[in-house]
Amino acid sequence: MASSESHRLLGIDWGSSNRRAYLVDAAGTCLATRADDQGMLAVRPDFAGSFAALVAAMGVDPAIPAVASGMVGSAQGWREVPYLDIGVPLDALPDHVVRVDDPRAGRPCFIVPGYVQRGEHVDVMRGEETQLLGAVALGRRDGWFVLPGTHSKWVQLADGVIRRIATFMTGELFAMVSAHGTLAPLMAGAHDDGSAFVAGLDAARRGAPLSNALFGVRARVVSGAMPAAQARSFVSGLLVGTEFVAAVGLTGGGVPPTCIGSPVLRARYARAAVHFGTTLAGLDPDRVYCAALARFLDRIPS
Template sequence: MHKQLLGIDWGTSNRRAYLAGRDGKCLARHADDQGLLAVGGNFAASLASLRARMEVAPDVPVVMSGMVGSASGWQEVPYLDTSVPLTGLPSRLAPVRGHPGCFIVPGYCARDGAVDVMRGEETQLLGAVGRGLLDGWVVLPGTHSKWVYLRGGKVDQLVTYMTGELFSMLAAGGTLAALMACGLDDESAFGAGLQEARRARPLSNALFGVRARVVSNSMAAAQARSFVSGLLIGAEFVAAQGHADGAIDIIGSPALSARYEEAALHFGMPARVHDPDEVYLAALAYFFESL
């Protein structure tokens, strides 16, 4: 019977690791930028380095979630159908070939007319279920923001928005990049962006409107960054209106959760915020029994 477990949320750009005991306590944690893109395919060496840094014994099993299980990750793991409950994840861990004691959590693919997928968020959702969240909308903001409707501990609906990726791309190049580079956090501009999203204009038209506001002196250039943030996040909430009008639960970093909580308030949707570290540790408790 294993007394410890190393859980790794291994994404495209970043990696978070937690050494947990059977009692659910976090014994050590580490976060870095050694995501899929940084390791250059050498996942085994990267994991060995992480073990050494965290002083994790070689016989401690490892459960990994996220893009590490994608086609461009360590080993591709097929998606599960959403008929599989979240509590069924531990029995469907995929062993990493040639590396005993290492396992990857499969993601989910939803096929309800539209097709959508997730990798990594399912583990956080499992932790949320373990903490009593069985039904309702859960929002997991990030590079690809996920809106997941849970029904009886199963993924009933899944909708992904490329909000974070779009924001990064707009800030990195193109018409709005210079304006967004000079901006700081501005609550009023963020709120104005949320309000603009309510107008339900086509997003490409609303984004050009940001430039128009600045060049016409209707908005200061320093407000553009926060305005774009509000506009993109607001677009998610506009899309959710009609099927997610009640309370939502948010699982994300403190900074992103604060933004989404503010947006939820703006759209009249009560929000509860959950710490991503706590839900991940709650998920690890499920995996002990399957190893």
């Protein structure tokens, strides 16, 4: 490896729908970044060609190694990488990457494994483990973390080891009911409405079964009890609130959870947290991802 590039790494957060790449130095400082919609579902089966195009677009030197995390390591991804048991410390992640050699890629790429939780509460994650490693690298080794998104994760860490994973399909359900079925026409074109979001949180806290509460949105609109323009925010509050009802039972109070998510999602979850009697600390997902990459840089196998 050329000496001028010996302390740089290209990291790719490669999910189902989107992809974000970061070029970092040994301190985890982001030197360049690029985001696109070339997630797993868009590029398969040509992962190598898509990877090569991304690297070329960023102008990354051929001597710089690459690490990818997320759904790229799933059974539908570039190469399936077995899950690690949650007993494996996050600090050990760089020791378990799997090398993918594909001539079309132009260089090796190392894929980060996800984690599996077995026993009574079976659960899995791919991608979030790298963000959690970044949180550990930034000194957040203990407590509960929430990573909102398509599949929102609540994760408990104890000294950098995962003790519990709980996944909620909040984002996916919101996307589905927004695009298909009875509620979709009511939710189309509506703007964010803070009071409707809070009303949805309240509905979740009252404990009605989710399918019943979702139909209640239609009933409110057609009966004139709620304007259709509020349906979208009400559903958002209902789904996020349902997540919080369960999560509050998991966490048991104490030290406030830390939210790793975009500013928009952090703000939404912070508002929900206050409504449920707690607060959220916040970490920027780009910052934690780059901090994690710094941990990989000197431990990528040759």
